[in-house]
Amino acid sequence: MVSQWKKAGVMRISIIELKTRLRLYDPVTGEEKYVVWGDFNKRVLQVATREINACSDLHLKMFTHKDSRAISEIRFVIKVKQTVPVQEQPTPSELHKRLLVDFKHREDQIKFILDRYAAEVIHQKLYDITIHNNTKKITNIGAYTAKVFGVQ
Template sequence: METYETNQKLQVRHHNAITNARHELSAVQLDIYFMMLSRLRPGDSKETRYSISVKEIEELTGRQWNYKQLREATAGLIGKVFEIEEEDGLLQVALMSSAKYLNGQGRIQLSIADELKPYLIDLKSNFTSFQLYCVLSMTSKYAKWMYVQFARWKDIGHLSYEVEQLRTRLNLKDPTGKNPEQYKQWGQFKDNVLEPAIKQINTSTDLRISYTVEKKGKAIHKLNFVIKSVAQFQTVIPFETAHETAEDSRLRERLRDIGILDTKLVRKVLDSTELRRKANKCLHDISLRRNKIDNPGGYFRTTLGI
């Protein structure tokens, strides 16, 4: 079973239905999911739609997803149901309620069931230092899922899983027994899943993971992971910047929408009253002339002279 040290302050990490759910998502689904998660804001209404740029995903991940792959991915996300135990009963809710592909814009407009938003926002708030770039830069779907687990407990420094529990969480073992098991033998699981995932986490993120094993008889029964944080060494795109105002967040979001991903450039705009004024005027012009501007990001840079 998953274990961690008990601490009253750390018990705010509830709502584990999302992070502890069985991992049944593909790499492209996880990329879309994390991009969507980064867009969430407290106070979002039922009508809020979350716009995801395909170009932005590709620039962040270094991978290209074709239209067919994206359609299959969002269809699967709409069909993915979480079960969450609430005080008055069991809630069954889809991870995503709709996806709309906007013609000629290279964007996907996503909506989330209103009942699920509090859980996702709570999850997001647990990752004030969660690095979106780290998750998106990894290619292994197992590494992506495991990084989230380790990031949640990095201040504790360790996390343990029974091997069979971890295999179930990674969707390698069907608890109902209907689907065949994958990488059933310890050597197969270690060589094809565990070691490659840890290698990607250690080389691509702000965490360093090591582990020891416990045996029950001759079989490997339990994995004890040690989690260490290292200094940030690469450009990251955080969910939000500390002390950033709602106005700052909205402007940052609008800049993302036109393809301005350079964090230093965005910070330069946010920190300058004059550049902020020019940026808002330019963004307004772009919104009015969207169909006539082929490269909004380039137009923005040229207009502001940066």
């Protein structure tokens, strides 16, 4: 649903409209699931936002709008993550240089990785790490990469 609004960058929707689209509210019978805002926010909105941010090319931030005391509208700010294109398979020497310079590994760690994994697997894992780090949440890229490859 939010993917349709990625060019605009913002999606505004009322709580009732969103619940109707998610089939959590039936306008004919008036039956509603997650009547309490806290439950709806915690069990539906936060989970969906977290999954979209982790598994798609979008990054969402959610803001609420209140009418008096009740939350009546949600505004999603949508940003498209920059993706890194997959290139042709690098040679072991290129992987060595990339692990050393970009991912801050020591020589013994690089030797461990190059001995244990095929070049295609290393390249794919480094690509996945780069995509995962688009949000800059990984504070120590070397330690994170070492954990992914099982380096001690």
